[in-house]
Amino acid sequence: MMQKYWALEHPWAHHVDKNSVPSVIAEAPQNAAAFVLNGLSMRSDEALFVEFARAMSFPDHFGKNWAALLDCLEDMTWNPPASSFLLVVSDWAAVLSESRDDKSLLETTLQEVGSRWAMEAPGRAPFNSLLVTETPSA
Template identity: 25%
Template structure:
């Protein structure tokens, strides 16, 4: 499946490791691209700050995992038919914090699944919406990055070279 077809899919995998930077994502008008700089996410404060800034989290965002999970599963302040989160410099992402890296990957994976299924919370109804996360990686870190993702327990992710 081509990369641009993957981002339209409502079926897993929703988490992608992108090792070949010569393959460019073609983002259409109805897809919101959210670019996260992994080098600004080396610790928890940086991660929450970068995601909050780039995803326009509301002022009430509390800078903790519960608030992160709540905000990334809401996005009512954004209006798009699809979302692509593109995380560059994945090798820098929570580089010395495997425990919180695992929490992040699991939240992102669960978020993608929830959006794909659609949701109904009282009056708030969201239709199935594709959300995909691409982790851009440099080739010489490939083995380490793949092992790090496998260690999180995430079952479905794909590797794009």
């Protein structure tokens, strides 16, 4: 069941409870890359961009805006090659809590990135995101 989080199929952003994360990571395919982002450090747009840059070692030219985030996530050539990518965003409830309008933009961005990697990227690779909550999803 956890393999769906490493798959090419929609959806690519998944709401999961924190107790599921170790099982998902344990089922990582060979040469997979997982990035853990601290949602408590992502309460504003600016803080979100800083945390993505830190956790994913974005290149120095990262522009710290939504378009630049999309560009970096769609072009992972600055990172070692991987068979699959997984973002784990802890404390999803805290993410963009100081700018609620943008939370849906982030989730849409992550879905779009997953779609492009699944359908358009050279060599197609799964790119999924776990949006982690404290309690089990209904």
